[in-house]
Amino acid sequence: MLSKSPEITAGVFEVDHPLIECHLSALRSVNTTPLSFRSHVRRLATLLAYEATRDLAVEPTPVTTPLAETEGGKLTNRIGLIPILRAGLGMVDPVLDLIPTAEVWHLGLYRDEDTAQPVEYYSKLPPGRPVDVALVVDPMLATGGSMLAALETLEKWGVKQLKLLSIIASAEGIEIVEKAYPQAQIYVCKIDPVLNDVKYIVPGLGDAGDRIFNTLG
C-alpha cells in the first residue's frame, strides 16, 4: 500500500542545483537570443516544478503491465496552473508536460511602467469551483505587487494551497509576499539582492516578457 501524503511546509525554497545554475546564467546573459531564452525558461520551469510538486498528494491506483497487476499512484487533488500574463506563459508548457491533467487558468496582469503597480486585465476564474492546489507561474517577482494581486484573486476564488514558482525574485519582493501569505510555498531559482530605481531586479535578466516574446523594440 502506498503511503504518500508528505508534510506540507510553507516558506521560501531557493532551489540549489547545478543545472539551475547553468541555465540561469545563460538566461541572464544579454547575448541570449529569444529562441534560447525561451528554452532556458522551459528547462528552469521543469526543474522548479519538480521541486514544487514533491509534496502533492498521491493515491493508489491499480496498473496492469504486460506481465502482472501492480499498484501505481495518481494525483489526488485538482491542480491549477496559473500563469501570470504575459511572461508566465513561457513556463506553462513544461509544467503541463509534467502534470497533463492540470487546469490552466490565466491571470492577466501588467506592471504600470510609471508606478510599478499591477493592473489587472484578464481573469475568468469560474466562481465556486476553485482548484485544490494552485501553481502560480511567473518568471519574475520584483516588488511582489503582481504576485500579491494574483494571490488575492486566487484566495477569493477559494484556493487552499498556494505554490508560487518564479525563476528570479528580489529579496524585498519575496519578503513582502511571504509576510502577506505565510501559508504559501515559494519556489525560486535565485533570490537577487536589489531593485533599481525603476523597480527592475538587479542583476536580474531585464524584462522577461519582452525577452520571451521578442518585443524589446
Ligand SMILES: O=P(O)(O)OC[C@H]1O[C@H](OP(=O)(O)OP(=O)(O)O)[C@H](O)[C@@H]1O
Ligand atoms: O513584482 P512586480 O514588481 O509586480 O513585477 C513582476 C511582474 O512584472 C513582469 O510582468 P510585466 O508587467 O512586465 O508584464 P508582461 O509579462 O506582460 O511583460 C513580470 O513577469 C511580473 O509579472
Ligand SMILES: O=c1cc[nH]c(=O)[nH]1
Ligand atoms: O526585473 C524585472 C522586473 C519586472 N519584470 C521583469 O520582467 N523584470
Ligand SMILES: [Mg+2]
Ligand atoms: Mg514585461
